[in-house]
Amino acid sequence: MFYRDERLALFIDGANLYAAARSLGFDIDYKLLRTEFMRRGKLMRAFYYTALLESEEYSPIRPLVDWLHYNGFSMVTKPAKEFTDSAGRRKVKGNMDIELAVDAMEMAPHLDHIVLFSGDGDFRSLVESLQRQGVRVSVVSTIRTSPPMIADELRRQADNFIELEELRDVIGRPPRSDGPGIPGDDHDDG
Numbered sequence: 472m473f474y475r476d477e478r479l480a481l482f483i484d485g486a487n488l489y490a491a492a493r494s495l496g497f498d499i500d501y502k503l504l505r506t507e508f509m510r511r512g513k514l515m516r517a518f519y520y521t522a523l524l525e526s527e528e529y530s531p532i533r534p535l536v537d538w539l540h541y542n543g544f545s546m547v548t549k550p551a552k553e554f555t556d557s558a559g560r561r562k563v564k565g566n567m568d569i570e571l572a573v574d575a576m577e578m579a580p581h582l583d584h585i586v587l588f589s590g591d592g593d594f595r596s597l598v599e600s601l602q603r604q605g606v607r608v609s610v611v612s613t614i615r616t617s618p619p620m621i622a623d624e625l626r627r628q629a630d631n632f633i634e635l636e637e638l639r640d641v642i643g644r645p646p647r648s649d650g651p652g653i654p655g656d657d658h659d660d661g
Contacts, residue, residue: 472609472631477583479512481505482571483544484589485521485532488635491590491613491620495636497643501535504642505543512584518574519544522551522565547574572597579604586611586633592622599628609633 473479481504492499501519508514519539524530540546551565568591575585579601587594590612598608610629612621615636626632 472607473511473584475512477512477607478515478581479508479584479586480515480575480578480582481508481517481586481588482575483517483519484567484571484587484591485519486565486567487589487591487612487620491616491635492643494616494620495613495639497639497645500642500644501539501544502542504638507638507641508586515582516578517544518547518571520547520567520571522563522567523548524553524563525550547571568593575601579606582606584609587629588612590619590621590625592625595622595624595628598625602628602630607631611635611638 488499505514505517508517519536521532521536523532523536536546536548547567547570549565549567549570551563554562554564556562571589572594575587575597579585584607585601586609587598588611590610594610598610601608607630608628609631610621610625611633612626613619613635614621614626615634620635621632
């Protein structure tokens with residue numbers, strides 16, 4: 472489903488990809504991920520979207536964000552918002568959907584193929600719009616978890632669905648027990 476001469480861009484919903492990989496029992500090696508998609512086409516950009524907890528002295532995701540920034544990824548971040556829910560639990564919210572959608576729409580005229588790393592059903596209309604502009608869209612997530620990490624409507628809309636589990640040998644590494652956590656954005660992917 473990939474052509475060597477097509478202009479390709481990756482749009483990675485960081486919290487969503489992290490959760491999907493963790494649910495499958497592995498961590499993503501982002502250097503291998505970038506290399507894999509450079510092999511599949513002319514990689515124009517690799518965007519990574521995440522919210523950061525600015526209030527903490529040390530954010531567990533900061534080393535990853537810094538590494539990605541220095542290793543060819545276009546980082547898109549914003550401060551996460553902390554709040555206490557009705558049960559008194561501390562929650563973190565940092566949804567990056569709008570930023571990802573705007574960047575994808577702006578890049579679409581310069582691309583042949585977009586690879587979206589997310590299972591969030593909110594992206595279905597974005598995928599549909601990109602397709603109307605002549606851009607092929609592949610979605611990377613997983614149906615091999617219970618419940619599946621990809622919304623059915625997103626999987627059906629995509630030109631190509633790539634099962635994350637099938638990329639494990641190419642882009643994965645075993646999870647670290649002390650691995651960096653990604654602040655969740657409390658989104659509903661179903």
